[in-house]
Structure formats: structure tokens, C-alpha cells
Amino acid sequence: MAIKSQHRMEATFSMASMTDVIFLLLIFFMVTSTFVMPTALEVNLPESSEQRAIKPGTTVYLDMNSNLFASYQGEEPQPMTPETLVTFLRLAHENDPEGFIALYADEEVPYGKIVEILNIGAEGNLKMVLATKPAPKSARPQ
Numbered sequence: 001m002a003i004k005s006q007h008r009m010e011a012t013f014s015m016a017s018m019t020d021v022i023f024l025l026l027i028f029f030m031v032t033s034t035f036v037m038p039t040a041l042e043v044n045l046p047e048s049s050e051q052r053a054i055k056p057g058t059t060v061y062l063d064m065n066s067n068l069f070a071s072y073q074g075e076e077p078q079p080m081t082p083e084t085l086v087t088f089l090r091l092a093h094e095n096d097p098e099g100f101i102a103l104y105a106d107e108e109v110p111y112g113k114i115v116e117i118l119n120i121g122a123e124g125n126l127k128m129v130l131a132t133k134p135a136p137k138s139a140r141p142q
Contacts, residue, residue, distance in 0.1 A: 086123075
């Protein structure tokens with residue numbers, strides 16, 4: 001007596017799960033790529049126990065030799081003088097009136113230089129923030 005199998009085997013391969021994995025990887029890399037904010041300048045930021053995550057439209061860099069650079073919307077930082085910085089920040093503020101301007105100042109820069117740059121922003125009624133890196137947990141207030 002011959003018993004016949006009721007199940008047929010098909011020689012097909014479902015790509016549905018593969019496309020799900022590809023889309024998940026695509027979404028992961030798109031989301032994580034927005035976290036990276038590369039800077040072309042070597043700036044050793046001071047530490048702070050208070051951190052807020054904002055994405056500034058305009059960035060101003062002050063390196064350890066008190067050289068001034070600025071960039072808008074992630075472009076390559078351009079060398080600036082205090083006079084050209086005023087014009088640059090006004091134009092950036094006109095393009096993005098609600099945006100923040102982040103100041104990345106090296107920890108070796110004299111405090112007076114940082115205040116000069118912040119005063120330029122204050123005179124133009126601009127929202128400026130000073131960028132810092134997180135302090136070690138042992139140095140944070142309890």
C-alpha cells in the first residue's frame with residue numbers, strides 16, 4: 001500500500017523578512033547620523049554638570065590661540081575677526097530668527113575673550129549658549 005504525502009514542498013524563498021531588516025537598518029543609520037556633529041577644529045571644551053541637548057544652527061569656535069571661526073548649518077568653519085563675526089551672526093539670525101548660536105570655546109581661552117563673543121551676541125539680541133562637555137559623575141553636585 002503506497003501512502004502519498006499531502007504536503008507539497010515549494011522551492012520559493014520569502015524576502016519579506018529580509019526587507020524588514022533592511023528598512024530597520026536604514027532607519028537606524030538615518031537616526032544615528034543626526035547625532036553626529038563633526039567639528040573641523042580641535043576645541044577642548046570645559047566640563048559642566050548641567051547639560052541640555054539643543055541643535056544650534058550657527059556655531060562659533062574659539063580655539064586655544066584665541067582664533068575665531070564660525071559656521072552656519074554645519075558648513076565648514078570659516079576664519080573670522082570680531083568685526084566680520086558681527087555681520088555673520090546678523091545674517092545667520094535673519095535666516096533663522098529662532099535658532100541658537102553655540103559658542104565652542106577651548107578651556108584654555110581667557111574668560112575675557114569668551115565674554116567678548118557673548119557680548120557681540122547680546123548686542124544683537126541673539127540667543128547664545130556656551131558648549132561644554134559632561135563632567136565626570138564624581139565631580140557632579142549631589
